[in-house]
Amino acid sequence: MDSTAAPAIHPTAIVDPAARVGADVRIGPYSIVGPDVDLGEGVVLHAHVVVGGRTSIGARTQIFPFASIGLPPQDLKFKGEESRLVIGADNVIREHVTMNPGTEGGGLLTQVGDNCLFMVGSHVAHDCRIGNRVILANNATLAGHVVVEDFAILGGLSAVHQFCRIGRHAMIGGMSAVDQDVIPYGLVMGERAHLNGLNLIGLKRRGYDRAAMRALRAAFDALFEDQGTLAERLAEIAAAHGDVPVVxxxxxxxxxxxxxxxCHPRPEERSQDRRAGRDSAGDAGDEG
Structure with a gap:
């Protein structure tokens, strides 16, 4: 016997007949679903959710009240082109979150991976690419064309400038304004964000060993030295630690x-951070 159930749609919801609604989908009171929307199996729209545009939402994703998903991007260059928003599976999209589809200038696609958490009021603009297990805390904001790689965490009220890249496992502190790329595993904070070391606590929690963290710490120190060109420093890092995957x-x-x-460390903090960082990298396996 088939264990899947037909969609459960509240009588006050408005679902266009052309929308594709999978099995076990629940659409709560006063929600609106447009004709070009595809809701995967087990998707839940809790109440007062608007999903429009050419939007695909993966299985078991939950969307909470007053979220606006897939409506036209906030870009004056957008002329109604057939762009898309693709959201993966098992995401949690909380109240008042906004996500926009792509534009012609960005490949016509905004994409969100799996197992992400978008807290209240966070925003994903047009043409962004979000990886898996990413967290945007309350009111974190991504401008257009931003890339956020797997496991990155953006603190509350942080903002990322258009075309920036946020590397894997990076952490952006609350209220930080990021206008340059953030390296993988980087820890960033500040009104005009600066690199404040490595996200060592996050690496420990995800099972990275001390040897990997020591190598990454050494690579970090070498990357932001004042001697030589960036290309020369990268070559030295690759030669010394290139066999370590994180490096x-x-x-x-x-x-x-x-x-x-x-995104760079502040010059006055480099020497102090370098001394403290070597110790913390060595002890990271014992931190609580």
Whole structure:
């Protein structure tokens, strides 16, 4: 016997007959679903949710009241082109979150991965690419064309400038304004965000060992030295630690073409951070 159930649609909801609604979907009171929407199996729209545009939402994703998903982007260049918003599976999208589809200038696609958490009031603008297990805390905001890689965390009220890249496992502190690329595993904070070391606590929680963290710490120190060119420093890092996957990922990230520069530590903090960082990297396996 088929264990799947037909969609449960509240009588006050408005669902266009052309919308594709999967099994076990629940659409709560006063929600609106447009004709070009595809809701995967087990999706839940709790109440007062608006999903429009050419939007696909993956299985078991939950969307909470007053979220606006897939409506036209906030871009004056947008002329109604057939762009899309694709959201993966098992995401939690809380109240008042906004997500917009892509534009012609960004490949006509905004994409969100799986198992992400978007807290109250967070915003994903047109042409963003969000990885898996990303967290945007309350009112975190992404401008257009931003790339956020897997496991990154953006603190409350943080804002990311258009075309920036946020590397894997990076953490952005609350109320930070990010206008340059953030390296994988980086820890960023400040009114005009600066790199404040590495996200060592996050790495420990995700099972990285001390050897990997020591190598990453050494690579971080070398990357932001004052001697030589960036290309020379990257070559030295690759030669010394290129066999360590996290370091290889860091080197590849920096070498990739980018629209923005790199987020750097403040010069006055480098020597102090370098001394403290070596100790913390060595002890990270014992931190609570």
């Amino acid at each position: 290889r990922e860091l080197v590849d990230f920096v070498r990739n073409d980018a629209s923005r520069g790199l």
